[in-house]
Each structure stands twice: as structure tokens, then as C-alpha cells.
Amino acid sequence: MSATLVSTLRARPAVVRLxxxxxxxxxxxxxxxxxxxxxxxxxxxxxxxxxxxxxxxACAELVPDETALEEFVVKLHGxxxxxxxxxxEQAGARNGSTLLITSRRRRPxx
Numbered sequence: 001m002s003a004t005l006v007s008t009l010r011a012r013p014a015v016v017r018l019x020x021x022x023x024x025x026x027x028x029x030x031x032x033x034x035x036x037x038x039x040x041x042x043x044x045x046x047x048x049x050x051x052x053x054x055x056x057x058a059c060a061e062l063v064p065d066e067t068a069l070e071e072f073v074v075k076l077h078g079x080x081x082x083x084x085x086x087x088x089e090q091a092g093a094r095n096g097s098t099l100l101i102t103s104r105r106r107r108p109x110x
Contacts, residue, residue, distance in 0.1 A: 018045040032058035047089035
């Protein structure tokens with residue numbers, strides 16, 4: 001399965017580009033999903049971008065009314081990224097990876 005196909009699955013058509021995405025090394029495209037809102041966005045970022053930067057930009061698109069971003073965790077390959085200050089490359093994200101941003105605490109379904 002190609003990275004292009006994976007990153008477009010049920011994601012918004014527009015791509016959010018992080019600053020520095022076209023400079024230096026080739027940028028990667030990651031799919032960021034927030035299951036609480038049943039939505040996903042594609043983010044083009046340099047591999048040197050931090051997980052925290054990606055989280056902040058994705059939340060601005062998907063949950064703009066949420067101000068307490070520390071209440072959300074980022075998961076990659078099913079595991080929580082404990083240190084969000086690491087780069088995408090250090091976290092193990094590759095072109096076409098999916099980052100899951102979800103609430104730290106389970107919330108009741110209404």
C-alpha cells in the first residue's frame with residue numbers, strides 16, 4: 001500500500017503545510033486522526049518537526065474550540081508518544097504514517 005493512498009483515506013482533501021516543510025530534507029505527509037470528531041487531516045511536515053507541533057496544527061484544524069491540548073495524547077503505531085518534544089523522525093513516523101490524537105481520559109458517549 002502506498003503512502004499516498006494511506007494518507008488520503010477518509011481525510012480532508014486539503015493538506016496542512018507546516019513551516020519549513022519545503023526546506024532542507026524532503027517533507028513527509030502524515031495523516032492525523034481525532035476519533036472523537038470522526039475526522040482526519042493530512043499534514044505535510046519536515047521530519048525534523050516535533051510531534052507537539054503536528055499535534056498543535058492538527059488540533060487547530062480538527063478541534064478548534066479545544067484549549068486544553070495537554071488533555072490529548074498522541075499515539076503512533078498503537079503506542080503513546082510519551083515525549084512530544086521528539087521529532088517525527090525520532091518518534092518513528094514515516095511518509096504515510098497515521099498519528100492518532102485522542103483524549104487522555106475516556107469520555108462518555110452522548
